[in-house]
Amino acid sequence: MDIIAGFSHGLLVALQPENLLYCFIGVTLGTFIGVLPGIGSMAAIAMILPLTFYLEPTSALVMIAGVYYGAEYGGSIASILMNIPGTPSSSITCIDGYPMARQGRAGVALFASAIASFGGGMIGMVVMAVLAPVLAQLALNFGPTEYFAVILLGLVAASAVSNGSPVKGVAMVVAGLMLGTIGVDITTGAERFTMGIPELRDGVSLVIVAMGLFGVGELIVSIKANASGAHQNQIDYRQFYPTRAEWKAMFAPILRGGGIGSFFGALPGTGQTVASAVAYAVEKKISPARARFGQGAVEGVAVPEAANNSATQTAFIPTLTLGVPGSASMALVIGALMIHGIVPGPRLLVDHSDLFWGLVASFLIGNILLLILNIPLIGLWVRLLQIPYKYMYPTIIVLICVGVYSINNNVFDVWLTLAFGWAGYLMRLFRFEPAPLLIGFVLGPMMEEQLRRAMLLSRGDPSVFLTRPISGVLIVLTVVLLVWSILSALRAKRRMRGAMRSAE
Amino acid sequence: MVFPISAPKGPAMPSVISFFQRLQKAEDTASPPHAWLGALGGVALLALSVVFIWGGIALGVGSPRRLGTGAFPVLTGLALALLSVAIIFMDLRDTSDAERPDWLAFAAIGAALMVFAASVERIGLVPGVFLTVIIASLPDPSLPWRGKLLLGGIVALGCWGLFIGALGLPFDAFKGI
Numbered sequence A: 001m002d003i004i005a006g007f008s009h010g011l012l013v014a015l016q017p018e019n020l021l022y023c024f025i026g027v028t029l030g031t032f033i034g035v036l037p038g039i040g041s042m043a044a045i046a047m048i049l050p051l052t053f054y055l056e057p058t059s060a061l062v063m064i065a066g067v068y069y070g071a072e073y074g075g076s077i078a079s080i081l082m083n084i085p086g087t088p089s090s091s092i093t094c095i096d097g098y099p100m101a102r103q104g105r106a107g108v109a110l111f112a113s114a115i116a117s118f119g120g121g122m123i124g125m126v127v128m129a130v131l132a133p134v135l136a137q138l139a140l141n142f143g144p145t146e147y148f149a150v151i152l153l154g155l156v157a158a159s160a161v162s163n164g165s166p167v168k169g170v171a172m173v174v175a176g177l178m179l180g181t182i183g184v185d186i187t188t189g190a191e192r193f194t195m196g197i198p199e200l201r202d203g204v205s206l207v208i209v210a211m212g213l214f215g216v217g218e219l220i221v222s223i224k225a226n227a228s229g230a231h232q233n234q235i236d237y238r239q240f241y242p243t244r245a246e247w248k249a250m251f252a253p254i255l256r257g258g259g260i261g262s263f264f265g266a267l268p269g270t271g272q273t274v275a276s277a278v279a280y281a282v283e284k285k286i287s288p289a290r291a292r293f294g295q296g297a298v299e300g301v302a303v304p305e306a307a308n309n310s311a312t313q314t315a316f317i318p319t320l321t322l323g324v325p326g327s328a329s330m331a332l333v334i335g336a337l338m339i340h341g342i343v344p345g346p347r348l349l350v351d352h353s354d355l356f357w358g359l360v361a362s363f364l365i366g367n368i369l370l371l372i373l374n375i376p377l378i379g380l381w382v383r384l385l386q387i388p389y390k391y392m393y394p395t396i397i398v399l400i401c402v403g404v405y406s407i408n409n410n411v412f413d414v415w416l417t418l419a420f421g422w423a424g425y426l427m428r429l430f431r432f433e434p435a436p437l438l439i440g441f442v443l444g445p446m447m448e449e450q451l452r453r454a455m456l457l458s459r460g461d462p463s464v465f466l467t468r469p470i471s472g473v474l475i476v477l478t479v480v481l482l483v484w485s486i487l488s489a490l491r492a493k494r495r496m497r498g499a500m501r502s503a504e
Numbered sequence B: 001m002v003f004p005i006s007a008p009k010g011p012a013m014p015s016v017i018s019f020f021q022r023l024q025k026a027e028d029t030a031s032p033p034h035a036w037l038g039a040l041g042g043v044a045l046l047a048l049s050v051v052f053i054w055g056g057i058a059l060g061v062g063s064p065r066r067l068g069t070g071a072f073p074v075l076t077g078l079a080l081a082l083l084s085v086a087i088i089f090m091d092l093r094d095t096s097d098a099e100r101p102d103w104l105a106f107a108a109i110g111a112a113l114m115v116f117a118a119s120v121e122r123i124g125l126v127p128g129v130f131l132t133v134i135i136a137s138l139p140d141p142s143l144p145w146r147g148k149l150l151l152g153g154i155v156a157l158g159c160w161g162l163f164i165g166a167l168g169l170p171f172d173a174f175k176g177i
Helices: A004-015 A017-035 A043-054 A059-082 A086-100 A104-141 A144-160 A164-178 A206-227 A242-267 A271-286 A298-314 A316-321 A328-339 A352-374 A378-384 A389-408 A411-431 A432-457 A469-503 B014-028 B035-059 B071-093 B104-118 B124-136 B143-167
Strands: A234-236 B002-004
Touching: A004 A017, A004 A104, A004 A352, A004 A411, A004 B124, A017 A043, A017 A059, A017 A378, A017 A411, A043 A059, A043 A206, A043 A328, A059 A086, A059 A298, A059 A328, A059 A352, A059 A378, A086 A104, A086 A271, A086 A298, A104 A206, A104 A242, A104 A298, A104 A316, A104 A352, A144 A164, A144 A432, A144 A469, A164 A432, A164 A469, A164 B035, A164 B071, A206 A389, A206 A411, A206 A432, A206 B104, A242 A271, A242 A298, A242 A316, A271 A298, A298 A316, A298 B124, A316 A328, A316 A352, A328 A432, A352 A378, A352 A432, A389 A411, A389 B104, A389 B124, A389 B143, A411 A432, A432 B071, B035 B071, B104 B124
Parallel strands: none
Antiparallel strands: A234 B002
8 A cells, every 4th residue: 555655745845847857868868878889878877877867866876767767768769760779778679679670670670679668668667656655664774784795796696797807807896986975075084086176076076077087988899890891782671560469479588587687676786688688588499480480589589678678667676675776877866866865775655755755757758759759759769779879979979078067067077077088098908897887986985985884783793794684694695696707708608619619 | 650760871981080980980890809808807906905004004993992093994995805706807808809999989979078177167167068078079979070060159159058047057158258
């Protein structure tokens, strides 16, 4: 009953004209960015972050969330039409979406992906409304020791499970934690690593780190990728609406995909890409149409889209109830809330229930808006793909420059963004993922504060982290996860080497 | 419904751009970087961790009960030092092909940000944005000079209208040189 009361209250909040407007702006911008290959939702969220400083916290959160799941809708458009994933998590959609487009069924594929995204989003929303209050209730008894352990688990999960080397991922998280110490130490008031630069006294701005690593860094990568991208010359829509048989074929896969997606979305570290990959793999095993998978099965488009969209909604569960983001985008959500003085955690549901339920209800509204944007207005986005990238990226660079400069009207911020942009490109070159660094950067100050408090309470005895039951379990879980991910990475490498040897 | 998507065509190129194109081609055909170069990332991280350990000790680590200002930097620094040593060894043994860097885009995008930072408060937003667009579009040889100038002009005027006209941000459109 509580949930229904909360949700209907949230609906009132989300339907306020202001929130409705920002929800609309968010999902439109998200779709726009999602359609463009090469730049993901991270860059988009980083770009609107300065704007959210001036909004009400609820409007800000609704808009950021809109960009986040809007990008999932948009990402599938480029996947289906051009075989280039607009966002990393829609890469699975290419497998069946692009063959469908080649067979002249692009319209059906786009329709199926929009409907599946909507279905997945709704499943994710319900899971969030039911699960988040339970988790928050559980976390209310957490002290600093438990918090430190939860943050540690979240950081390790987010870095070790991500694609690429787990050791490099953890190294990036630690580097992010270190980056977070720059500025004035809130406990003692001493300056740390500011090198006497007054602009660094308040620490490095989250917007600059995100805009540099993701905006500028990704843009440098995308120039070459888009210049040589295989553009399809003609897209033919013989038919847009699925047949009755196709509707029926999609229904169960959407439910399964949404279920799998909401599970992986809520786990820290896995996120949409893992969710859609697992959902597709499961569906390929159990679907009656499995023989057609990879050759343009409508189920193969519906499943990953339902999964990645439900995962985008449930990713907010650990972020808002524990304050532990599972991905870099969620770290930005935490950063945006903290700028408004709201600390995500179990108290958030009680102290800011407007914000929480408003967000949940905005998922419903945003997904309906996206359905409108993606079904009747699909032609608009297809036309967007026709704009050559050579006009696009210089414009985006200017928007980044103006955005960063306008935070403080300070040129220093532009220089710092340049430094992070170059660093972001070099990190990709040396196969370091920038996402864990951002997560570490956001959680670093929180982690340090909890560590200091826990040590003070235990009178300097570090063994409390293991002897207190909840934190002990969490620490053991962290170690197990770390060992398991390193072992499985080693095994994958050995298998690859073996495959290469047998190929020679 | 049929939506035509035009593939980029290769127009005639002035000499500066064809120079860039030749540079790009040279880059594309260059031999892959040496394996030891791949370990530079780990070395950079090791250097960073040394800075933080050293700086943290200088700030004071305090006692276990009252962790000092430098305690967290030292702890994270130690962790990163261990990890980066492991990464250096991993990268030295990794013989797979490294990604081909696009130094041209790296330099041009960097230069574009520098130009914006250097110009916006000196000559104003409109000429600053114009120059930024020109520099940023240099690595794409498929856009002829006329197109670059035109794009620069359109984006500059657009920024004038949007940021100064509509949003009222405190920019000077033009400033005395």
